[in-house]
Amino acid sequence: MITIKEVARRAQVSSATVSRMLNDSGYVSEEARDRILKVIEETGYVPSENAKSLRTKKTKVIGVVLPKLGSETTSRMVNGLDQVFAEKGYQILLANTNLNASKEIEFIRLLKSRDVEGIVLSATNTSGPLMDEVQKLKIPVVVVGQDLPDTPSVAFNEMMASKDMIEYFIEKKHEKIAFIGVSESDRAVGVLRKQGYLSAMEEHGLRIEEHWIQTAVFDVESGYQAMQNIMEHSKKRPTAVFAVTDRLAIGAMNYIKQAGLRIPKDIALAGVGASELSQYVTPSLTTVDFHYHKAGQEAANMILAQINQEDIPNDKMVLDYRLVKKDSV
Structure with a gap:
């Protein structure tokens, strides 16, 4: 040779x-x-x-910590990252936490030991230990989907998107609106989307029944169970349900159908994510489209700017959204 x-x-x-x-x-x-x-x-x-x-002293490798590889939204974000990095001759090394918050810290340490030039963190929580670990990094880091203090981030306008969806329900004459959320350890999905729901309901003087708010995990089965809890324990049946992910909404849809109710005539339904599946369920699902591919591109550009010691014009980026109005409302 x-x-x-x-x-x-x-x-x-x-x-x-x-x-x-x-x-x-x-x-x-x-x-x-x-x-x-x-x-x-x-x-x-x-x-x-x-x-x-x-x-x-350059490996041309960027570490990417992900909450769940099977998620369509994650896939779109990774495609955005890879598009930018590949153009600049970089490779990405993926680490899947499978929604295990403790593994986020474990993988950050592992990737740093592999001499990656930067880390993109798609975090599921904003706990103190995670923030401490991120602050200790001596390499460029960008967080996607959450806003960590003193750390470059690409986030989404979670609260306003949620609020706008509830406003859309109200515009369609719904007042009894239930909510299927997730753990508040995930600030973006668990806290901000819930705040949007509560804010809209309060501003319109709408009452929330005790069992209309349910906490689930990120899968279809959990959405089904949450919808069952709403229906079986509420004194008044809601006429609309907002779920914080499309998977949860599709789980709720399955329960509603099995209960012999019609969507949207008996119960309207909406989710978040604009997943491909949301277009093909019946009825097609009203949802929120966040620009995950663009988020990946922007995060990659932020990392590269740090590696090249360039100024980042905006290191706290919040991307917009759109309501995808389909047949379920």
Whole structure:
């Protein structure tokens, strides 16, 4: 296998000159550059990435900590990341926490030990230990989906999106509106989306029955169970239900249908995520479309700016949304 020394010998230059040209790290005369390029073309020499990373201290790898690989919203965000990083010659190393908050810290430490150049963290919680771990990082980091103090982030306008969906229900003459949420350890999904619901209901003077608010986990079965709890324990049946993810909404939809009720005539229903499945269930699901692909792109650009020691014009980005009004409302 040809080495950099052999390239230098054939081009009649020093190994240091070849290295400077390959890494674009110093002056190389046009004459020497032409001879080196000719030798590389003739021999098919390819620089060793391992050796190059040792010399430059750059691995060209970005760690990405994800809550759940099977999630469509996660997939869209990762596609946005990969599009930008691939264009700049970077690879991504994925770590899946499977919604286990303790694994977020574990994977942050693991990725740092692998000498990644930066970390994109799609966090499920904003606990003190996680924030402490992020603050200790000596490499660029960007959080997607949550807003951590003193850390660059790309978040979504969760509260307003939720509030607007409740306003849409009210516009359609619904006053008895139930809510299926998740644990408040997830500030974005568990706290802010709930605050949007409560704020809209309060502003319109609408009463909330005790069992209209249910807490679930991130899957279809949990949405089914939450809807069953609403129906079986509420004194008054709601005419509309807002679930904080499409999966939860589809679980609720299954229960409503099995109970012999019609959507939206008996109960209107909406979710969040604009998943592909939301278009194909019957009736098609009204939902909130957050721009997850763009979030990935913006997070990648933020990381690269930090790596290149460039100023970030806005290191606390909040992306907009749109209501996707379908047949379930």
